[in-house]
Amino acid sequence: MQDYFHALADTITAHLRGQEVYTCTFRGEDSDFVRFNRSAVRQAGTVRQRALSLDLIEGQRHATGNVVLAGDLQQDGARVTRLLEGLREQLPFLPEDPHLLYATEVGSSTAADRSELPERAAAVDAILRAGRGRDLVGLYAAGGIYVGFANAFGQRNWFASYNFNCDWSFYFQGDKAVKTAYAGLRWEADAFDRQVDAAAAQLEALGRPPQTIPPGNYRVYLAPAAVADILDMLAWGGFGLKAHRTKRTALVQMTEAGRRLHPEVTLRENTREGVAPNFDTAGFIKPGQVTLIDAGGLGDCLVSARSGKEYGVPTNGAGSGEAPESLDMAAGQIPARQVLAQLDTGVYVNNVWYLNYSDRASARVTGMTRFATFWVESGAIRAPLNVMRFDESIYRMFGDNLLGLTDERAFLLDGSTYRRRSTGSSRVPGALVRDFTFTL
Amino acid sequence: MSDPIEAHFRQVVPAVDFCSLRLVSERSEMLVVRQDVLQPVVTSEDRGAMLTVWDGGGMGYAATSDLSPSGLRQAIDEARQWAHESAAHSVVDFSKIVMEPPQGDYASPETEPWQNVSLADKIDLLQRECARLNIDPRIVDWDASLWHTDVDTLYLTADGGRVHQLFRTLVPSLSATANDGPETQTRTFGGRGYCRQGGLEILDRLGFRQAAPRIAEEAIQLLLAPNCPSDTMDVLLAPDQMILQIHESIGHPLELDRILGDERNYAGTSFVSPDMFGTYRYGSDLLNVTFDPTQPQAFASYGFDDDGQPAQHAYLIRNGILQRALGGLTSQVRADVPGVATSRACSWNRPPIDRMANLDLEPGDASLDAMIAAVKRGIFMRTNCSWSIDDSRNKFQFGCEWGQLIEDGRLTTVVKKPNYRGISATFWRNLAMVGNRSTLEIMGTPFCGKGEPNQMIRVGHASPACLFTNVEVFGGE
Numbered sequence: 001m002q003d004y005f006h007a008l009a010d011t012i013t014a015h016l017r018g019q020e021v022y023t024c025t026f027r028g029e030d031s032d033f034v035r036f037n038r039s040a041v042r043q044a045g046t047v048r049q050r051a052l053s054l055d056l057i058e059g060q061r062h063a064t065g066n067v068v069l070a071g072d073l074q075q076d077g078a079r080v081t082r083l084l085e086g087l088r089e090q091l092p093f094l095p096e097d098p099h100l101l102y103a104t105e106v107g108s109s110t111a112a113d114r115s116e117l118p119e120r121a122a123a124v125d126a127i128l129r130a131g132r133g134r135d136l137v138g139l140y141a142a143g144g145i146y147v148g149f150a151n152a153f154g155q156r157n158w159f160a161s162y163n164f165n166c167d168w169s170f171y172f173q174g175d176k177a178v179k180t181a182y183a184g185l186r187w188e189a190d191a192f193d194r195q196v197d198a199a200a201a202q203l204e205a206l207g208r209p210p211q212t213i214p215p216g217n218y219r220v221y222l223a224p225a226a227v228a229d230i231l232d233m234l235a236w237g238g239f240g241l242k243a244h245r246t247k248r249t250a251l252v253q254m255t256e257a258g259r260r261l262h263p264e265v266t267l268r269e270n271t272r273e274g275v276a277p278n279f280d281t282a283g284f285i286k287p288g289q290v291t292l293i294d295a296g297g298l299g300d301c302l303v304s305a306r307s308g309k310e311y312g313v314p315t316n317g318a319g320s321g322e323a324p325e326s327l328d329m330a331a332g333q334i335p336a337r338q339v340l341a342q343l344d345t346g347v348y349v350n351n352v353w354y355l356n357y358s359d360r361a362s363a364r365v366t367g368m369t370r371f372a373t374f375w376v377e378s379g380a381i382r383a384p385l386n387v388m389r390f391d392e393s394i395y396r397m398f399g400d401n402l403l404g405l406t407d408e409r410a411f412l413l414d415g416s417t418y419r420r421r422s423t424g425s426s427r428v429p430g431a432l433v434r435d436f437t438f439t440l
Numbered sequence: 441m442s443d444p445i446e447a448h449f450r451q452v453v454p455a456v457d458f459c460s461l462r463l464v465s466e467r468s469e470m471l472v473v474r475q476d477v478l479q480p481v482v483t484s485e486d487r488g489a490m491l492t493v494w495d496g497g498g499m500g501y502a503a504t505s506d507l508s509p510s511g512l513r514q515a516i517d518e519a520r521q522w523a524h525e526s527a528a529h530s531v532v533d534f535s536k537i538v539m540e541p542p543q544g545d546y547a548s549p550e551t552e553p554w555q556n557v558s559l560a561d562k563i564d565l566l567q568r569e570c571a572r573l574n575i576d577p578r579i580v581d582w583d584a585s586l587w588h589t590d591v592d593t594l595y596l597t598a599d600g601g602r603v604h605q606l607f608r609t610l611v612p613s614l615s616a617t618a619n620d621g622p623e624t625q626t627r628t629f630g631g632r633g634y635c636r637q638g639g640l641e642i643l644d645r646l647g648f649r650q651a652a653p654r655i656a657e658e659a660i661q662l663l664l665a666p667n668c669p670s671d672t673m674d675v676l677l678a679p680d681q682m683i684l685q686i687h688e689s690i691g692h693p694l695e696l697d698r699i700l701g702d703e704r705n706y707a708g709t710s711f712v713s714p715d716m717f718g719t720y721r722y723g724s725d726l727l728n729v730t731f732d733p734t735q736p737q738a739f740a741s742y743g744f745d746d747d748g749q750p751a752q753h754a755y756l757i758r759n760g761i762l763q764r765a766l767g768g769l770t771s772q773v774r775a776d777v778p779g780v781a782t783s784r785a786c787s788w789n790r791p792p793i794d795r796m797a798n799l800d801l802e803p804g805d806a807s808l809d810a811m812i813a814a815v816k817r818g819i820f821m822r823t824n825c826s827w828s829i830d831d832s833r834n835k836f837q838f839g840c841e842w843g844q845l846i847e848d849g850r851l852t853t854v855v856k857k858p859n860y861r862g863i864s865a866t867f868w869r870n871l872a873m874v875g876n877r878s879t880l881e882i883m884g885t886p887f888c889g890k891g892e893p894n895q896m897i898r899v900g901h902a903s904p905a906c907l908f909t910n911v912e913v914f915g916g917e
Contacts, residue, residue: 033893037702040531044522045501047789047893048515049488055480066484070506086483093559095478121525128529138705139892167892169705175832177704246581247619248626257622353708356828358839358859359916361624366837368830370708387830389837389861393917417893440835440861 001028001146002112002158004073009150011077012054015084016152022084023102024054025281026148028071029420032120034140036168039131041124049420050146052080053281056087060096063087101309103283106155111278115162117142118187126189127166130196134203138168145421147277159277161185161423166192167415169371170199172206176384179225179351179371183413202350202372211375211383217435219346221339221376222397224410226352228426231267231327233355233365234394239269239292240322241301245311250363250394251298259395260296262402266330267293269302269318274326275413276423279317280305286317292324296399329428332405339406341379342432348374348381352390363394366439389440396435403432445489448509449596452516456523458494458539459516459598462746463487463507464788466591469554473566474583476574481559488788493519494534498527503789537773539748541601546743548608548637549736554588557640562586565649572652573616576660580624581617584652586610587886595748603744609898611635611886612648618659625662625856627655627841630680631824633883635739635898642737658842661854668843668858668915674818674872675860675911676811679881681840683901684824686801687885689864690722690729691899693833694756695890696767696775697794707890708831711865712762714777720762723868728802729757731766731780732902738798739884739900746792749781756780756799760869767794786895793891798884798900804874811873811907813849819913820844820851821858829864837861843915857916867908875904 005026012022028050035042050069055062065083069076120142127140142164149157165183172178180199182192222230234250243249253259271278272288279285282305291299301313302322308315319325334342353370357363366389373385393399406429414424449461465487472479488505493516500522502515566584573582588610595603614629629651636642643649677685693710697703712720733741733751744750747768755763767775768783771794783792812820826839843858844851884900 031893034526035702035892037531037700037704041498041526041529042531042702043499043501043791044526045503045791046515046518046522047503049503049505049789051486051505062480064480064482066482066486068486068488068505070508070511072506072508072511075506075508083485090481090483090559094481094563097480098477100480124525124529137701141893167705171701171704175709175830179705246617247624248581248617252619252624253622353831354828356826356837356839358826358837359857361622362917364917366826366828368828368835370831387832387835389828389830389835391837418889418896421893440837440863 001160005148005158006156007073008052008076008080009156012080012084013152015081019058021057021152022054023151023281023283024052026052026146027420028146029143031141031143031421034124036127036131037137039128039134039136054080054083054087056084056091057102058091060100061091061094062097062100063090063094099306099310101282101305101315102151103155104153106153107285108156109279110158112158112160113162113185115144116186117162117164123164123187126192135171136168137171138166140164140166141417141421145423149279149281149283151283155283157279161275165413165415170203172203175387176206176210177371178202178206181415205374205381206372206384208383210386212386213375213388213438215439217437219343219434220436221343221346221348222431222433223350224428224430225412226349227329227428227431228412229352229355230365231329231426231428235323235327239302239324240318241303241307241311241313242322244301250357250360252361253363254298261293261395261399263296264332264402264405265293265296265398266291268328269324270326270328270427273328273427274425276325280319284315284317290316325424327426331407331409331429334404334406334432336406336408339430340376343376344379345377347385348376358391364391365394366391388438390437391439392437397433401434403434406430443594445507446596448512452509452513453598454516454520456493456495456520457535460492461489461596462788463489463594464591466589466787468587468589470585470587471562471566472583472585473570475581476567476570478563486787490788490791491515491519493523495520495523496527497533497535498523498530499534500526501791532770532774537770539597539769541597541599542603542744542748542750543601544603544743546605548606550608550639552639552641554639569614569649569652573614573656575653575656578618578620578660578663579616579656580619583615585613595744597748601748603748605742605744607637608639609635609637609739610639610642612643612646614652614655616656616659618663620663623663625659627659627662628823629655630883632886633680633683635884635886636737636882637739637741638737662842662856665854665856668819668855668913670914672910673913674815674907674909675913676815676818676820676846676905676907678822678905679883679903680823681821682801682903682906683883684827684838686799686901686903687796687899688827688829689833689836689867691766691796691799693864694766695794696765696771696777696779699765700771700775703890706892708833711832711834714775716762717764717777721760722757722762723760724871725760726804726871726874727757727760727868728755730755730800730802732798732800735798735902738882738902740797740898741900742797745781745783746785747783749783751781754780766796768792784897786897790891790893790895795890795897796888796899800902801904803877803880803904805876806873807876808879808905811875811905812846812851814873814907815846816848818846819858820846826859834864836864855915858913859915860911860913862911870909871906872909873907875906879905
């Protein structure tokens with residue numbers, strides 16, 4: 001696949017005229033998707049897709065075209081040549097772009113796994129076995145993901161990852177369920193079984209009569225998956241340079257009024273330890289780490305090439321959305337094994353759901369508890385909790401009301417499959433918070 | 441459309457219980473002018489096919505962007521393999537579902553085709569409207585955009601079915617953001633809710649060329665406005681909030697695949713159960729909700745769904761009583777519940793699942809003035825900007841860009857950050873007045889997410905303004 005992409009890039013280079021240059025990004029995947037419901041197969045299939053995004057540049061004028069590819073050099077060479085010609089015809093009608101920026105120093109790289117994926121039938125059998133006698137629902141996604149970058153200056157970057165992500169829930173009844181995932185490069189039966197057993201143990205606790213609590217303020221433990229979802233919300237425009245300069249960031253009270261988070265909160269875009277490509281669509285190589293929140297205070301922004309040019313700040317290879325792809329939250333001091341004891345009496349939240357800002361300028365986020373959420377008394381799980389709506393500010397939950405973060409962190413692969421399988425991930429601890437506001 | 445792929449498909453169809461090909465060719469263009477600077481012009485072409493095989497009670501699919509004869513043959517082999525591997529473990533017995541071979545076509549109406557206006561003229565239009573958003577130094581970000589898409593689909597079945605559909609859509613957008621210190625307010629052209637099928641004629645129907653100054657002025661007004669008060673009061677919702685209310689708390693709960701449990705690991709389940717259809721009181725007598733794929737210009741009109749089933753107008757809720765579900769043929773057979781032709785896929789690379797299409801709230805007989813006059817203490821909210829609802833689609837909380845108090849039957853103070861929350865199962869029973877056709881707007885969203893693997897799809901909603909009583913309202917900090 002890498003050779004195929006390089007040959008396509010060479011075709012583009014060979015068809016350039018005069019002062020033209022280009023950047024292009026290739027994305028492809030060969031994915032198996034098996035969807036389960038009630039411990040049986042709902043839909044099973046394979047998706048093979050390849051596409052190229054080509055930016056043709058002449059001076060400060062440029063035009064971008066995206067084209068789907070067949071994966072066959074003969075067919076695709078002709079398609080890419082046609083795309084190039086179409087973009088060339090657009091250029092005279094476009095004004096110069098004052099914010100155009102692309103890499104001109106060549107920084108080629110290759111980061112490619114060797115596929116150690118399981119036989120799909122074996123993986124599906126293992127999942128069906130795990131569901132036997134239980135109500136299992138979820139998705140097994142597996143296969144190769146490919147990303148390439150090339151430009152007219154001879155830079156070539158290649159990323160290939162062969163991974164699987166089995167993301168499933170065991171349902172007890174109604175909306176009471178335990179959600180978990182087993183993801184990686186190589187399927188290890190023992191590791192999968194341990195994950196199944198851990199989820200099954202929590203499932204037993206869901207069998208107790210559920211409890212409903214009145215709206216109010218509660219001491220809560222947010223498990224890593226819940227912390228990751230809340231931070232994901234904050235990542236939506238929170239850390240990008242453009243969002244900061246246009247005051248649209250949810251952290252506008254930090255940028256404009258000096259507010260701070262708890263000193264234990266340090267957030268980084270940790271490309272070095274993530275699983276995403278380390279190059280952007282303009283050819284810039286991402287630094288190993290960018291510190292976004294430093295001991296509760298503002299750190300650096302994520303800066304796309306375009307924003308870098310617009311605001312006169314060096315780019316750090318962020319995508320156009322300037323959102324982290326490999327978010328890392330520093331661990332804290334609370335021993336993970338003492339979480340229940342330190343929670344004492346309150347709510348143990350494994351997962352949250354459907355977050356949105358109820359007051360973006362105040363970084364106030366609303367959302368729901370989901371899956372296994374428990375009422376805890378005197379350090380012991382007493383009952384599953386019926387779903388509750390929360391509405392709480394980041395400044396309180398990760399600021400004044402943060403009691404601490406756990407000393408262990410979870411590495412969570414993003415299971416998102418919109419358009420294509422994600423290469424995002426996060427590494428986060430759990431969080432103990434006081435006076436967390438539930439509203440409905 | 442006569443596509444060579446049709447001949448290829450007919451040549452490689454295997455001897456199985458059912459086999460279909462769904463070819464999707466999509467071309468889109470996104471033009472954005474931000475802060476008076478044209479952003480990179482992006483043109484996208486996407487084309488691929490999904491092959492589906494049912495055999496021995498199992499189902500498999502394979503999606504490919506390799507449309508050569510060998511590419512199609514490989515995809516059919518893969519789909520057949522999946523069907524055989526899953527047959528013994530399938531949650532659905534596909535041998536019990538009978539798909540009649542469909543025949544027909546559909547095309548979006550269009551009087552001013554996108555291609556008939558030059559790129560330079562379209563950019564000029566956006567430059568003009570963008571510049572008109574920048575009315576004050578406190579406007580810190582502003583943009584205008586047009587997103588045009590042509591989608592050409594060909595659905596073929598091995599037993600001779602053939603459906604050709606051509607969709608043309610346009611999503612215009614305007615946005616102005618105002619800032620003063622730690623306070624930022626954004627006002628938009630109905631979110632991205634003004635989306636329609638058709639050509640550039642849509643812009644005048646929507647008043648796109650008149651909207652920019654108002655949007656910018658309202659952003660400044662919001663910057664100076666007090667917070668929305670917290671209280672239980674009447675709420676009058678404009679169509680650009682109603683579409684979200686309908687979408688989240690009627691549309692999603694009525695999806696049959698949620699009710700059947702398919703979505704429980706991701707998008708969620710539903711508080712609606714199969715036994716409720718025909719008897720359950722969903723809302724007040726004034727609540728009439730329809731599935732209407734026939735509405736010209738509506739964003740998600742079509743002749744056939746992606747399983748080739750013909751789409752027809754139907755009441756889902758009539759006089760407040762739940763009638764039928766949003767679910768395609770497969771789900772209807774599984775649940776034994778009446779549905780509509782809404783088995784849809786976002787593109788060639790995802791299999792069809794139960795989706796909304798055009799889900800509309802039928803107009804009543806109240807004018808906007810009459811509804812305002814009927815309120816002693818309440819609030820008028822416009823343009824959704826925040827949405828959240830539980831996985832059973834019951835406990836919701838929504839926020840709007842714009843709020844204006846209603847006191848003693850008159851619109852009074854503008855307030856910022858208006859939010860409200862409630863429970864679907866009871867909220868619609870407090871529907872007190874439904875606006876007439878003069879208040880109705882045809883809107884939608886390009887971004888309805890659901891499914892494993894995930895799918896983002898276009899959905900249409902038409903709604904009048906509506907008045908609800910006893911709603912918990914609150915503002916920002």
